[in-house]
Amino acid sequence: MGLSSALNTALYGLKYNQRQLDVTSANIASADTVGYTKKSLQASVDYGNNGQVIGVTADKITRSLNENVQRQFRSSNADYSYAKLMDSYASRVDELLGSIEDPGALTEVWNDFVGNLKALTTSPEDYTVRLQTVQSAKALASELNSATAAVQQMRQETETTIGATVDRVNQIISSVADINNQIVSQQAGNQSVVDLEDERDRYLDELSGLIDINVRNDPNGSVRIYTTNGMSLLDVYPSELRFDERATITAEAQWNDDPALRQVGTLTLVTPGGSTIDMISTRGLSSGKLAALVDMRDNYLVEVQSQLDELASQMSLALSSNTVESTDAGATPPQNGLQVDLASLQKGNKVTVTYTDAASGEQRTVSLIRVDDPSQLPLSNSETADPNDTVYGIDFSGGNASAATQMQAALAAAGLTVSNSGSTFSFVDDGGTTSTLTGLNATVTATGLTDEGTGLPLFTDGLAGQPYTDALEGRDQKVGYAGRISVNPAILADNSRLVIYDTVTPTEEGDPTRPLAMLKALTETSYDYDSSAGLGSKTAPFDGSVTDYLSAIVGRQSAKAANAATTLAGQKVVTNNLKDRLDDSSAVNMDEELARLIQLQNAYSSNARVMTVVRELFDVLMNA
């Protein structure tokens, strides 16, 4: 409508320019703010009745954001956090065990000990060498102790960090819930919610590093958060993550499905409806920092510990074991009979029976393990590392006769008859009908320093000198043994026992028999190692000397650390790329904003010019 209409339109143009200027200045001011997304103003043109433009109005501020990349970034961020945490701990474990050449590392201490033993074989009578041997054994024990302490310290750290992370997760989720409510009500009131959305995204990006999340948008502007495995973290009302943090974590403290047996904290999700679900047993977490911490605490570090325990266990047993050979039981041919004296059989020690199965012609091995705690029975075949034997636990707490009855029950199917006379157990076959007995012996742990054979209990469980026999009573003696291993105080008191093994017919001072047997047991004799410690498998366990096993675990940990570092490097590249792409889509581009500023300035001047012209025209009219 003529002049006033033009004036009106120009006025709206100015107002729109001012709002654009507002947005642009906010963009420039917040260019460096983390999580700030570029904003832009949408305008709509108003048309009058005759289709003429009567004004421009600013409608809505919108965010520039590539939501697809944002989703990918979040999923990648979880994997990155996971890899980062795994790498930080793996490299610490690697440093702890050291490489094969590192001075002061476990391998070096071990080599020192073996070297001293070797020296002892050549000069058994030399007091200095004996002293050095005992000293190096002490150093080895304390190295294992401190390694265990360090591993458990790391587990303790993960436990504490899980607690702190869970608190943070809960905070974030409840903050997001609050922002959700604000967005819903502000959006309904037609207000701009872009700043709230930015803030919410900052929280969600942080959360994606802690837990692997899946974010779902609702039409009313709120978001729902799920873990990628489908547990609901936030939907209208937040769920709560709970963690019953334990104050002290020892090697024995492990996660278990059964709350009564669990000695470390577990993660529970409490939904707004009140249901509780254990996130660990139901695999609720698959990536992110929290999953990495749990994985580290319950798998990675537990594996390291069990390798140390297996090493300490096998080393102690190798040195302290004596074999009790069997003698002929005097059975009537064609039956074969063998007898063995089990007087010195300790709990955890085993009796090995071998026979040929008549039907298949195969050699069979049966391991009878002494157990004094009937609640542990029956034992599984994986109780010994040997994949080919059949394991039976024999409860000796009821005396020899009861033990013989249990052995009889275990071996009856194989056609063997077991009887005892005092501590002497006779095993007699049925003359080849079902089986032919081919061998029998017992591996026993020496308890004293002399007169039991060449085996020497150099290492004991704890400073009190409790013999280590890998007993199963109460808890498995092996678990956490590396933390308790110490040199037998009796040997510290009298190091001549490194050489003298017989006092009945006294061993010569220069007799190398015992040092040689010890050296052989550690460096030459092959053993099977428990596959649950992570090396080898159930059917093909790691097989080699104790020295070999030590090299293998050091190698394995350093390979795992290297692997973690590679995964981290790869994940870092992917995540950073996605982050860059996300930033490209949302970050403020200064050049663009400055160019925009010039455009706005021009537009503003033009609108103002229209106003001037209208004014001039009015003046002309007035003066007409």
Added chain:
Amino acid sequence: MGIYGAINAAISGLKAQSYALENISGNIANSQTTGYKRLDTSFSDLVASGGNDQTTQKAGTVNANSRATNEIPGDIQRSDIDTHMAIKGDGYFVVQEKLGQTDGRSIFSGNNVYTRRGDFTIDEEGYLVNGAGYYLFGNPIDETTGNVSGTVPELIQITNDFMGARQTTQIEYRGNLPTYPITAQSDSTTPGSELLDSSITPGTDITANDNTAFLRSSLAGEAITVYDENGSPVNVQFRWAKSQNADSSVPQNAQWELYYMADPTATGTDAMWTHAGQFEFDGSGALVSTTDDTGTTSTPAGSSMTLSDVTVAGNNIGDLQFAFGSDGLTQYADPNGSAKVKTLAQDGYASGEQTGVQISGSGRIVATYNNGQTRDLYEIPIASFSADSRLERLPGGAFAQTTDSGEPLYSATGSVKGNSLEASNTDIADEFSRLIITQQAYSANTRIVTSGDEMLQEALNMVR
């Protein structure tokens, strides 16, 4: 009549031009009044003396009348107030004047008047009143159907009532179940370990005693908050358990059982998870049939299933449609072995508090609520008249119906536009042009009087 006639005509011209000047000044005074319709001036001539044709007739005096410009729209201007509105095109808002108050309640005149002035705001009683004190009428909208109820406009009163909750009737659920679910107890070396624990009979509810075994052999299927009758949120948590693998040698299809958390506090043999239904997938991963919890099997699967009488932690939600659409639920291999939900939505909402009132694009008054919902309250009727210019002008930009204008018709072509106001249709430039012309005409008329006077003087001076 001669000179006297001429002077007489000039005086009528003076009167007519001052009439026009009055209109011009009034128009300029109201050039910024919302919804103002300017009054133009029309002149009509009177023939002075009678002859039979124009050769003997003379130009006579002039008579001035106002001419209404109701049909000429003003500019539509933007307003930031949500309840301001303008009519684009033909028509008027239906309004009434307030007479006073009795017992704290407003009394209205009872006579509809009409205006284009749309600067309405809500007063303390919830009425929409414009700047000139007229109250807006509208047609109420039925809450459930969303259609206009009644044809006679009534006074609009907006109450900031709570919006009632809507009970959830349908859950939309689309996603993929893995061919090999990786559950807590699945072990790739033990065939069948990925299936629902053997201690649990597929198709029955899960008791609290079986909960651990169930959780260890099932997959989380996300959860969603649904609303019961009074708007209480209820969290429905789903879990999937595979109960049978596909085997072409039998032949048999893969079967999945769907459960939802029914009672988180259940103990002993009480049901903790309710069995919601069974889904069968063929070897290619397509859904072939469903069996709901009443045992009704649908082959082919259709696009939804009924979860009958859903009760979660004592809150009854009634029957829920579990809609997965055709091909919405599949069983393809998934390396993570987890159930991937792609769509999970429901149609209920909680009650809400009113956060604002706006004018929608279709000319309805819409209330917005803090639960994210909106509700249409009134439709604003637009009245039109056959003869707009014969309406009676009232103060404040309102017009009243007269016999000449005809009855209001509710078939106007105009539409209501929110956040807008119609400006005055006075254009100052136009009025100025007219002012100049009027001034010129007035001067010319005075010239005639002067000339006539001089001529008469001459005539009088003839006699000495």
